[in-house]
Amino acid sequence: MKFFKQIDLSKIKVLSFDLDNTIYDCETVLRKAEAWFTQYLCDTYGLGGACLKYDFWAQIKSEVLHDNPELADDVTLLREVSLVEAFRRLKIPLENGLADAKKLVDLFVEHRSSGFVHQDIYDMLSALKQKYPMVAISNGNLKPSKIMVDGYFERDFRPAVGGLRRKPFADMFIECAKFKNVKIDEILHIGDDPFTDVYGAVQAGCKCAWVYKGYTGISPDEKNLKVLPDILLDNVLELKTLL
Numbered sequence: 001m002k003f004f005k006q007i008d009l010s011k012i013k014v015l016s017f018d019l020d021n022t023i024y025d026c027e028t029v030l031r032k033a034e035a036w037f038t039q040y041l042c043d044t045y046g047l048g049g050a051c052l053k054y055d056f057w058a059q060i061k062s063e064v065l066h067d068n069p070e071l072a073d074d075v076t077l078l079r080e081v082s083l084v085e086a087f088r089r090l091k092i093p094l095e096n097g098l099a100d101a102k103k104l105v106d107l108f109v110e111h112r113s114s115g116f117v118h119q120d121i122y123d124m125l126s127a128l129k130q131k132y133p134m135v136a137i138s139n140g141n142l143k144p145s146k147i148m149v150d151g152y153f154e155r156d157f158r159p160a161v162g163g164l165r166r167k168p169f170a171d172m173f174i175e176c177a178k179f180k181n182v183k184i185d186e187i188l189h190i191g192d193d194p195f196t197d198v199y200g201a202v203q204a205g206c207k208c209a210w211v212y213k214g215y216t217g218i219s220p221d222e223k224n225l226k227v228l229p230d231i232l233l234d235n236v237l238e239l240k241t242l243l
Contacts, residue, residue, distance in 0.1 A: 018191030033112035113146035168200030194224040
């Protein structure tokens, strides 16, 4: 643990948590979910060739995002729109368009939400919940109920097209402050990403505890910092002694 700034922890009234790669290993689950989804699409629609590779679908998603940058605020909708475009290019358009894509993406979200949370994380969240109200602030589409952490958070803030913008924009942090009726600098945000979490929280006015390299040690490191967090945690479990 390392302190970069003077911080009066007694003034912290709310904890906000990023989820993916902060309290569990998201990357392993996401890789498996992507592989499963690619195979599922190919099996279901009789696809082969380039379609068997994740890169085919990822490239189309990248192009859709380039043409529709607002979709960056909703990774689920981005995937849905990308599927519609992919099947259009394959000349087998989805019969019900976005409605069919939504059903497919719902299956993906179920698989990408099948992560494993260690008991020590549950124990830490339980202990912190006795001291602070807690919320989740995530750009992803994890279903917290699938990893049984939903009960720890009073609110699960997510970005959406036409709604709150994704981190590092300040929208979700500001909304959290309004929700709990606290000053924004009375929120301590905990997350792994130097840009979306650290830069996002700091520029919004929150305090920030950065989980260095994330839960599994593979998140971006200090080379990606734009601003310093208040605190660096070598392990998210250090919150137990910090708070």
